[in-house]
Amino acid sequence: MLIMTSFTQLEITVISQLQDYIHQRGFRALIHFELEGCYQIPLGKRIDYKKVNQKLLSLGVDGEVVAEYWSNQWEYVSLFNGQSPLKEAHNLKQALYLLPKIFATQGVTNTLIKPVVWAGDYGKLALGCENVFSADNRAVHIPNAVQINVSVQDLAGNNLLVAGDFAERLQQALLQTSLACCLLYLPEEEAFERLLLKSKYGLADELCSPVDISGGHQGSIALYRDIGKHNQKMGMEPVIYDDKNNVIVSHENWHKTARIEHRLGASSEHYNPYLNVIYTLLNVIDTIDEIKHDQPSAQELSNQLPRSLYDQQTEQGAITLFANNNWFSESIDRTLNRVQTDTDMAAELSIGQQVKQNYLTQFQQPSIII
Numbered sequence: 001m002l003i004m005t006s007f008t009q010l011e012i013t014v015i016s017q018l019q020d021y022i023h024q025r026g027f028r029a030l031i032h033f034e035l036e037g038c039y040q041i042p043l044g045k046r047i048d049y050k051k052v053n054q055k056l057l058s059l060g061v062d063g064e065v066v067a068e069y070w071s072n073q074w075e076y077v078s079l080f081n082g083q084s085p086l087k088e089a090h091n092l093k094q095a096l097y098l099l100p101k102i103f104a105t106q107g108v109t110n111t112l113i114k115p116v117v118w119a120g121d122y123g124k125l126a127l128g129c130e131n132v133f134s135a136d137n138r139a140v141h142i143p144n145a146v147q148i149n150v151s152v153q154d155l156a157g158n159n160l161l162v163a164g165d166f167a168e169r170l171q172q173a174l175l176q177t178s179l180a181c182c183l184l185y186l187p188e189e190e191a192f193e194r195l196l197l198k199s200k201y202g203l204a205d206e207l208c209s210p211v212d213i214s215g216g217h218q219g220s221i222a223l224y225r226d227i228g229k230h231n232q233k234m235g236m237e238p239v240i241y242d243d244k245n246n247v248i249v250s251h252e253n254w255h256k257t258a259r260i261e262h263r264l265g266a267s268s269e270h271y272n273p274y275l276n277v278i279y280t281l282l283n284v285i286d287t288i289d290e291i292k293h294d295q296p297s298a299q300e301l302s303n304q305l306p307r308s309l310y311d312q313q314t315e316q317g318a319i320t321l322f323a324n325n326n327w328f329s330e331s332i333d334r335t336l337n338r339v340q341t342d343t344d345m346a347a348e349l350s351i352g353q354q355v356k357q358n359y360l361t362q363f364q365q366p367s368i369i370i
Contacts, residue, residue, distance in 0.1 A: 007358045011274035014332055014355060015086045018281040021339045022288065027160070028153045029284045030259075031085040031277055032078035033063075033092045036144040036267050038117045039072050039103055040110040047074070047106055055102050062091045065099070070142045071121045078149075085277045092273040115194040115266035117142040143194045143209040144267035146185065150280050151259040152288075161258040162225065170287040171215055171223045171260050177283060178213050178221065178264060180325035182305055183318040183363075184275050189309050191266035192318075196307075210263050213303040225258045264305070275359060282331040309363065319363050322356075329356040 004012075022029055039047070053064040062083050068075045076095050078088060100111035120142035152160045152170070161167035186192060195211050210220030217223055262280070265271065285291075310317040322328070332352030349357060 008274060010351070010355060010358070011272075011278065012086065012089075014336070014351065015089065015274060015277055015281065017336050017339050018278065018285065018332075019084060019086060021335050022281065022285060023155075024339065025288050026155055027284075027288060028155065029085055029281055030151045030153065031088050031280055032080065032149040033076070033088060033273065034078065034145075034147040034149070035076045035092065035095070035113075035271075036068055036146070037074055037076075037099070037114070038070070038112040038120055038142060038144065039074065039108045040112070041072065041106075041108050045107040047103065047108070049074075051106070052099075052102050056095070056098070059094065059098060061094050061098070062087065063095055070140065073117075073120070073142055073144070085281060089273040089277045096269065096271070096273075113144070113267055113269050115144060115188065115191040115268055116197065117144065141197055143197055145209060145263060146265035146267050146271055148185075148262040148265065148276060148280055149259045150262070150284065152284055159255055159258050161223070161260070162255045166287065167223050167225070167258070167260065169290075170283060171221060173283040173286050174221050174260065174262055174280075175213060175215050177279070177327060178262070179305065180321050181279055181328055182264070183309070183322040183359075184272070184279050185262075185265035186305070186309075186318055187270040187272065188266070188268050191268060192306070192308050194266050195305060212305060213264070220262075220264045222261045222263065224261065270362075272359070275355070278332065278355070279328065282328065282335070285335055286331065319360065323360055329353045 019029070041047070047067075049065055049067065056063060056065070062079045062081045063076050064079060065074050065076050067073070076092070076099065078091065083091065096113060099113075100108075103111045118141050119139035121140045150170070152166070154160065161170070194209065197209070198211060212220065214220050215223070217225075265276070306312075306315060306318050306321060308317045309319050311320055316324070329350070329352035332355060333350045336351055347354075
């Protein structure tokens, strides 16, 4: 059973208020998660994903699990059931808690929800090939990601990312805030090792995970309209199947699927879906309200992410970047003031500051008392 802390309850309250504000402005934000992981299982046993998904459905989770590319790798994929951002945060929180237990009923001895599974598979792509492996059976360290997909509709259901410049402005907002807020989606030290797998371990050909902050339609914060990451057509919907259940006629409806994918997050047991939904909604609100971000400093213009949670010589770590930037907390407070939320004026910290400080507390080094 999931236990809701007072911290989580505060995050839930904030998400509800942000949703209300967006609705008052005449819009609706759609957020969906994808999360990867691996499992360890005795030889000869296999996962029955159909049973896993039936269990998730029975527990009210709007998501399903599918097999991923590498050996014993899986992916949790959100279902498009019209759920609110708050319900989507609940979905992923439940999935993080439930999946190890559900997998265990099928013989899985260890469910790995972590940024990197070291030596999780073996093989090297043949020179010049995208899916043919050579005889080199070297270890492959598997990166596991968590991805946020976001789009915005008006109250008539029209996707704002289809036409005009709303999509580009929302993408730009996410690009500008991702560095200072990387602690939200890179919540443990191994998340930064994941960013180095291509360069440090020579896996550039085998892996397609992002390593920096970039835009366009192939970057780590990608805008997908009619063309996807691999230049494929988007929004293809099957219409007619043959007797072997193969699609023989399909219909293109990319207006429905146009979205921005934030692909920088690392899969982790420490990943907080509520804070990442808050982060995404704040960017949506800034875009709706056409709030201009302060001009970033020369350092913040860099598309490079930090190398660690912690400061490294002259480079600030993710904790310091988040602690020193006030956009996250001030944006929460600004929006909550607009929806006239009752707040404790005598409180030492505002709600935005409480959310920020509560999260930072998790990264404090324990004091040593002699």
